[in-house]
Amino acid sequence: MAETLKRAGIDFTVYEKADEVGGTWRDNTFPGLFVDVLSRQYEFPFQPNYDWSRKYAPATEIWVYVKKVARDRGLTKFIRFNEEVVTARFSGGRWHIETAKGNTDIADVFVCATGFLHRPLFPDIPGRESFSGPSFHSSRWDHSVPYDDKRWGVIGSGASGVQITEALAWAGCDVTQFIRRAQWVHIRDNPYSTWRERLKLRLPLAYQREQRRLWQLINAGDRWRLEPGAQREAMEREYRSFLDCIKDPELKRKLTPDYNLGCTRIPKSDRNYYEAVQLPNAHIVKGEIARIVPDGLVMADGATVALDVLVYATGFDAHAYMRPMAVTGVDGTTIDEAWKEKIYSYGGIALPGFPNLFMLYGPFAPVNNVPVPLGLDQEIACIMGLIAEARARRAAVAPSVAATEKFLARLGAAFPGTVWVGGCKNWYTSRQPNPVLWPFPQSEHKAFFEAVPSEDFQFTSTGSGD
Numbered sequence: 001m002a003e004t005l006k007r008a009g010i011d012f013t014v015y016e017k018a019d020e021v022g023g024t025w026r027d028n029t030f031p032g033l034f035v036d037v038l039s040r041q042y043e044f045p046f047q048p049n050y051d052w053s054r055k056y057a058p059a060t061e062i063w064v065y066v067k068k069v070a071r072d073r074g075l076t077k078f079i080r081f082n083e084e085v086v087t088a089r090f091s092g093g094r095w096h097i098e099t100a101k102g103n104t105d106i107a108d109v110f111v112c113a114t115g116f117l118h119r120p121l122f123p124d125i126p127g128r129e130s131f132s133g134p135s136f137h138s139s140r141w142d143h144s145v146p147y148d149d150k151r152w153g154v155i156g157s158g159a160s161g162v163q164i165t166e167a168l169a170w171a172g173c174d175v176t177q178f179i180r181r182a183q184w185v186h187i188r189d190n191p192y193s194t195w196r197e198r199l200k201l202r203l204p205l206a207y208q209r210e211q212r213r214l215w216q217l218i219n220a221g222d223r224w225r226l227e228p229g230a231q232r233e234a235m236e237r238e239y240r241s242f243l244d245c246i247k248d249p250e251l252k253r254k255l256t257p258d259y260n261l262g263c264t265r266i267p268k269s270d271r272n273y274y275e276a277v278q279l280p281n282a283h284i285v286k287g288e289i290a291r292i293v294p295d296g297l298v299m300a301d302g303a304t305v306a307l308d309v310l311v312y313a314t315g316f317d318a319h320a321y322m323r324p325m326a327v328t329g330v331d332g333t334t335i336d337e338a339w340k341e342k343i344y345s346y347g348g349i350a351l352p353g354f355p356n357l358f359m360l361y362g363p364f365a366p367v368n369n370v371p372v373p374l375g376l377d378q379e380i381a382c383i384m385g386l387i388a389e390a391r392a393r394r395a396a397v398a399p400s401v402a403a404t405e406k407f408l409a410r411l412g413a414a415f416p417g418t419v420w421v422g423g424c425k426n427w428y429t430s431r432q433p434n435p436v437l438w439p440f441p442q443s444e445h446k447a448f449f450e451a452v453p454s455e456d457f458q459f460t461s462t463g464s465g466d
């Protein structure tokens with residue numbers, strides 16, 4: 001967003017509550033974290049990277065890349081670090097912004113690029129504070145804790161839990177993973193890239209060919225999530241076969257999911273998680289945790305597990321979006337009030353009643369079937385078009401209630417038959433009927449944002465131009 005605003009010659013400020021860029025990739029530094037889409041799909045379209053070390057890059061490499069983009073593009077000078085926005089109020093046709101330091105600003109347009117997996121979520125287990133050893137959330141890894149001679153506990157079977165357990169197990173640590181429900185895990189190869197491949201990418205024609213191949217991969221590979229059929233059955237057979245390397249039938253039973261493939265975001269394993277948990281130093285405990293005690297965990301069946309370090313791989317409050325920031329739209333309506341009954345948006349980017357407020361990857365953005373940088377690029381192009389129109393009309397823009405309802409109804413009608421409905425609890429689901437994600441293919445995401453009709457939006461005069 002910053003790069004696009006810079007290119008458009010628009011005056012802007014980025015507020016970042018941390019002291020560095022990188023978001024997810026700055027905060028999540030746990031062992032075993034690799035990107036789950038192809039590294040080449042995790043590039044900003046305006047800055048190719050020819051030098052990814054592996055097919056799926058380690059998290060540190062993504063962070064280095066994001067920092068390089070900010071530096072190369074001269075973006076850091078627009079960023080006010082250590083500046084958390086705590087309130088934003090639309091009044092008199094403009095946004096009044098206040099930060100935790102008490103600084104205030106006025107802006108015509110307010111963009112929330114606050115991330116959808118950002119606020120750590122802790123389980124509601126009694127006794128959490130009583131644990132006597134080091135304990136931390138996966139997104140706040142404590143690198144001062146030595147790995148050796150410790151009994152590690154990892155709570156959670158999502159992507160972070162799987163990658164951490166696998167990494168600790170192969171590192172020879174005594175690790176116990178506590179799971180309530182088994183996950184489908186993608187056991188994949190993650191080869192290093194060769195110098196020949198890196199060199200080839202630098203040739204314009206080869207690069208364009210590779211870009212076309214990636215585009216086809218994105219569009220062809222994911223039909224199985226959207227509709228039943230042979231592709232879905234073949235995928236499920238393949239994933240079941242990954243479990244065949246588990247020798248102990250009891251362990252295999254524990255790790256066999258009881259819901260349809262793809263319903264949750266699929267953890268990716270680069271060093272065979274199923275082999276890792278069969279090492280003598282690795283253990284799986286399945287069931288509810290009754291309470292946390294100073295030296296370990298007590299399970300609901302009364303079993304106790306002694307631990308020295310406890311890791312909460314328990315995910316994020318995925319439905320917080322820009323909150324706890326207090327955002328107030330027209331007529332004093334707050335975001336909490338607007339989303340009290342259900343979380344909604346128009347296209348994941350805007351909300352009725354909140355003029356000139358845009359979200360990047362807000363509710364119903366494609367969190368599961370489109371690489372995030374690509375989805376962002378499409379959202380940003382659309383937002384820039386709306387900003388340009390609003391400026392030209394000296395107005396503030398917001399989607400109409402009717403257009404938003406129509407958008408949500410279209411989504412609602414698309415969920416039946418997709419992998420996301422029925423059978424599992426995941427971070428896309430909420431207290432509302434449908435999961436909060438984009439239930440169409442990537443091609444439709446592009447088409448949607450390329451043809452957003454102006455009639456879906458209301459332009460209210462602000463009386464000011466630039």
Ligand SMILES: Cc1cc2nc3c(=O)[nH]c(=O)nc-3n(C[C@H](O)[C@H](O)[C@H](O)COP(=O)(O)OP(=O)(O)OC[C@H]3O[C@@H](n4cnc5c(N)ncnc54)[C@H](O)[C@@H]3O)c2cc1C
Pocket residue numbers: 015016017018021022023024025028034035036037083084085086113114115116117118160325360361371372373
């Ligand atoms: C462990 C993990 C692994 C992931 N792996 C993948 C993957 O493999 N592939 C994939 O496509 N996606 C992955 N994701 C999703 C990932 O979050 C997105 O791909 C991407 O990083 C989102 O970028 P973002 O800039 O929108 O949000 P974020 O990276 O979350 O950045 C948001 C930024 O906003 C700042 N901020 C938030 N609130 C405020 C405020 N009030 N004031 C000031 N600053 C604020 C934060 O400090 C942060 O720097 C993963 C997420 C996690 C947590």
